[in-house]
Amino acid sequence: MTRPKLPRITIKPLAERNRPAVGVTGILLLIALVVAVFSYDRLPLVKGTSDYAAYFTEAGGIKSNSDVRVSGLDVGRVAGLRLEGNRVRVTFTVRKGVVLGDRTEAAIKTETVLGNKFLELTPRGDGHLTGPIPVERTTSPYDLPDALGDLTAVISGLDTTQLSSALTTLAETFKDTPPDLKMALQGVARFSDTLDKRDATLRQLLADANNVTGVLARRSEQIAGLVANSNALLSELLSQRNSVDALMANLTAVSRQVSAVVDDNRQQLKPAVDKLNGVLEILDNRRADLQRTLYLFRRYAMSFGEVLGSGPFFKASVVNLIPGQLAQPAIEAAFSDLGLDPNVLLPSQLNDPAVGQPGTPPLPMPFPRTGQGGEPNLTLPDAITGKPGDPRYPYREPLPAPPPGGPPPGPPALGPAADGGN
Template structure:
């Protein structure tokens, strides 16, 4: 046998790439492999799909045992292919499409009965399957029915019936028919509003059905948040306990230093009262001090010296005159 290093690296690389591709394909399509796949595929015939889709759950006695592989239309019937794993399916098994959530998501419910195992090539006949009546279809049918009613003619019919009964009819019956007549007139006057109401209801149900995945994701995120809060409940409890202990310590600190803080706060209050009472005098003092500090700033603001003069300190001769400079100049 040749050493591994002496073999052609191109051949070794090609074989390695093929093996990796085969391993990747086996990983992605493991459900379709005959020995390690996702179970056995069966079929069931229905009169309607009722909103059942591919990858919807297949349940037996409330336990998920597989998924719907495909939903096909064959002639006037719907053929549902589903795959189950480690589940016995009898030759008299029944199948039903059930509503899983209030938002209209469906699942396939299997009731495995019989005295022998069902042949995977033999579909469950339509006689042993059932479909729910979709809520959207209900509102559509109701809207169509209401829209087809001639409300004006209905109102006239009730009015004619009420007049025909006349005075010979007992008072209770006349009152009842009067109420029916008023109801029919109300329906006639609100015909367009009722049709719009049912149409809007249909749109709402359709929108909720289209947003099923987003609503489910929102619920899952809420569950994740609650799970995380539950997992960290000890830490949250310790946090609340620490805050409570801190408030107790602060209350004790204030109580312990109340005798010291009380007189200090009283003195501070008296000082504030004195300052408030002399506010006008303080403002006047600050106003008068303004020119002084302005001149002082001019004197010391030219450098590290004081820029000023003293009049008459060294007399130049005779009696010193006025320190003010001459109006016309001079020496």
């Protein structure tokens, strides 16, 4: 008997399939994988917690991710809050293995004085908790500001005069009682008198306490942040404790060495300190003179800066230092050595600065050429003598006059009459 042949199943390669469909399927699988990775603790078959809910008359400051505790141990987290009518539905998770009976109670309690809350569960009853915990088995927190406010309201409603009178009457009624009871009632009477006399002060104290608690309630987040920052600072100090200890040890060693140096050189240091004190005393006695000197030096420094502000040279005006009739020959000799005539304008001065080129080149401006050609001379002796490095201005015989008719500063061309005479 021969077996029937089953049809062979063939799988198409991805290259022959519909590429858009393959791409969409791959993207969906990738998204599902990412969601599963980031939400693995919420998947029904993977997560190790169970979901529960409870109804409260008010949230009382509890928030998502607040701790859920059983007998002081963390067993879960608050998942969320939702308002349903006049009740607040709080959903939370509990680790598997924690048994909650069908009469389990829940209460929102205060963890710290700053107002942090957590959810306290009290397992009661048999079986397992299957539905939300009703309002009858839940308790909302009672804050310190509310307690002080209620105390203030109760005390403000008391008639201190009637209370004092009632306590006094009670003391008079029991005045023939045994001495111990009589002393106790007298103490109560004195206490009531004190309350009556300090009524306004007590009311003001309670009002101030109410204001303080209100401020603390409003600034609870800032106080919590301050405490957290202080904890971080202390943690960092603890982590750097070895470094701080080493620093303190080094400072102690340095202070000891300095003290030893001072002790060893006390005889030498005392005269130096005495002289320093003497110098300081002299400076203090001459304070007015020093201030005057600094004021005059400031004016001198400003004038000195103006003198050197035009370039790498001193710009000063000295009046009547040398009489003009004595300086004129030296000036003419200097211009003669340069081949210049003071009465003839330079080519740069022939242009009108308002409509033509500037009359002088921009700074820094070198000294004029000497007529020998080459690079311009950058020092005054070079400009006058024409010799680099010449430290003085020797006298030179004037050059012979150029022929008539040449460029300035030579003599002008002769007229026709002069030509005929020759």
